Amino acid sequence: MASASLAARLVEVIADRGEAAAERYRYGSGCIVRGRTVLTAAHVVAEAVKVQVRDPHKTLYSVTMDPQFVGDANGPSPDLALLEIDDPAVDLPPLGLARVDRDGPTDEPVERCHAIGYPWFAETPSPAAVRDTVDAIGVVPLLSKLAAGLLSVQVSISRGLSRPRRYAGRVGRVVGDVGRAGGGGRPAAWSGNRARAAGGPVGDHGRPLDRA
Secondary structure: OOOOOHHHHEEEEEEEOOOOOOOOEEEEEEEEEEEOEEEEOHHHHOOOOEEEEEOOOOOEEEEEEEEEEEOOOOOOOOOOEEEEEOOOOOOEOOOOOOOOOOOOOOOOOEEEEEEEEOOHHHEEOOOOOEEOOEEEEEEEOOOOOOOOOOEOOEEEEEEOOOOOOOEOOOEOOOOOOOOOOOOOOOOEEEEOOOOOOOOOOEEEEOOOHHHO
């Protein structure tokens, strides 16, 4: 199977919780990790009656969500979910992942970790509201959040922003979700150098589909 660019794996996740929900729509980011399988955050798609994803070209795809592959959005279990894009034409090779070694003799951070997604602050309102991707670059300090069993992502460079910002987040041990960025969502992420991670974010909630 041919290799795929990272850009081809990025999707915007749109979860419809139904007309009766106080916040009908939730938006997040996801990563196609293999074939048609999208990794995102469980809290984005929890309680959704319909979920769709859009690629960077704004092509909209329907997806199938199996409750067995939706994690714990509010508890100790991973806040992760797996979705399956319905279109068989989507078929990407597996994304390589690795475990971050926190038991080594040094505390050298994982450098050049990329956190990529569709945050609310990258939305343009005209002629119709559309979100673009933001690629934030930082490091994973190995000895932060040892008690919680999580990894923090400290970001000081963000492509697409007018000036550098500093974010902090979390990544699960093998594959995890990246924490809040700029007050908005949890972007999908790949960490470079010694480890890779992929995750799903949540942006702002409650906007109708044509405002995604």
